[in-house]
Amino acid sequence: MPNWVEVGLRSLAGFVILFILARVFVRKPLGESSLFEFSIMASMAIIVAVGSIQLTTPIVLPITALAVLGILMFGVSLLSQKNKAFRSFFSGDGVPIIKDGKILEDNMKKQRMTTDDLLSRLRSKDVFQYADVEFAVLEGSGELNILTKQDQQPITPKILKQKVPPIKEPETVIMDGRILHEPLTTRGLNQEWLTTELQKMNANLENVFVAQVDEYGQLTFDLYDDAMQLTTPTELPLLEANIKKVQADLELFALDTENEEAKKSYQRCSKQMKQIYQTVTPYTKE
Template sequence: MPGWLEVAIRSFVGFLLLIAIARMYVRKPIGETSHLEFGLVASIAVILAIGSIQLAIPIGHLLVAILVWAGAAIGIAYLSVMNASFRSVIYGKGIPIMKDGKILEDNMKKQHLTTDELLRKLRAKQVFQVADVEFAVLEGNGELNVLVKKEQQPITAKMLNHQVAPIKEPETVIMDGKILTEPLATRGLNQEWLKTELEKKNAILENVFMAQIDEYGQLTIDLFNDKMQVPKSTELPMLEANIKSVIASLETFSLDTENPQAKQRYKWCVEQMKKVHDDVSPFTKGN
């Protein structure tokens, strides 16, 4: 067999093996892998790369090396999932760097973390003042996780006791101009509904690059032609406006009538419609 052909075959097989090992081993971004995980994958890649061009290395020896390194990597990953003590030994535990708003200098020295690095990691978390930090921990992969003080945390709807609409995962129903039937079925919809919604937006399927159904059941689309403007949905804003119009009309009727019973009924209707408005507004304003 010609040398160039053997190199090509080895390289192709090595590429396939690397993909298979990587998929079995770990599914993490490079920035979230530990030094050990990165080292194991890099070692396997180096073995495959060298074995692809060093024809003097027998195939059997190359396979043994791959089996040992890949088996060790997969075995460590499996044991780490099954045993917390083993996981702590291999990857280490999170080390507090700040506690109760104070920097723990001794822990910084143990982790070889300089003040400049601490400030840089804090800035990466959008924290520019050390005084704003309540607690910070350095994870095994070198990432710094930060808990800011209560008064520095953003206000949430829960803090205000405000009701908000539940969030559903958006479903992509058109991709690259093709309809995806499974996401449509997940929402209990069909292609006829989709075509009707596209007609409302003066769009045809062939012109739609991507379309998604948001948490409120509204269809949003992106066209192949970036110069074309897509009209915004008006259904929920119209519902909000109609409810307010009904409330205003009922209040007017209540003021105009001289009948005490009718006035009382109109006021009761106003109260009921205001309750409806309070229940619906999280959905209409979220659009």
């Protein structure tokens, strides 16, 4: 067998084995892997590289080494799930770096973290003053997670005591110009509805790169031809405007009538429409 053919076959076999091991055991980004996991993956990569070009080495030897490392990784993963002490030994525990707004210098020294390193990691979290941090912990993976002080956290509807509509995951119904029927059915829609919506905005299916339907049934999409102008959807804004118009008409009727019973009825209906408007408005905003 020619050397180049053997090198190619060895490389292919190593790639397949690494792919299988990665799919089975590695389910997180490389930056979030523990030191042990990174060492195992690096060792496997080196074994594959050396075993692919060292033709004097029998192929069974690198395969055996990969199998041993794979079994070792599986065993460590299994024991880590069942035993906290074992998991802490291999993955490490989180170490507080900032607590109650104060930097813990002793913990920084133990983790060999410098002041520049701390400030750099805080900036990566969009925090430029350590005084804005209530609590920070250095995870076993080396990532610094922080909790900012209450007055530095973003304002949310919960803080303002405002009700917001629930959000559901949008369904991708077109991808690369092809209709995805399963997500479309999940939203209770069909191909005829989708075609009609595209026609309303002067778009052809073949020209649609990706399209999604949100929780309100609103269709948004991106075209291959970025220069093409699309018609803006008007259904939700029009619904909001109609509700507001009905409320205004009811108030006008209440002012125009001389019948007290009718006036009270119009005013009551106007208040109900106002409540409906306030309830519906969050759903009509894009």
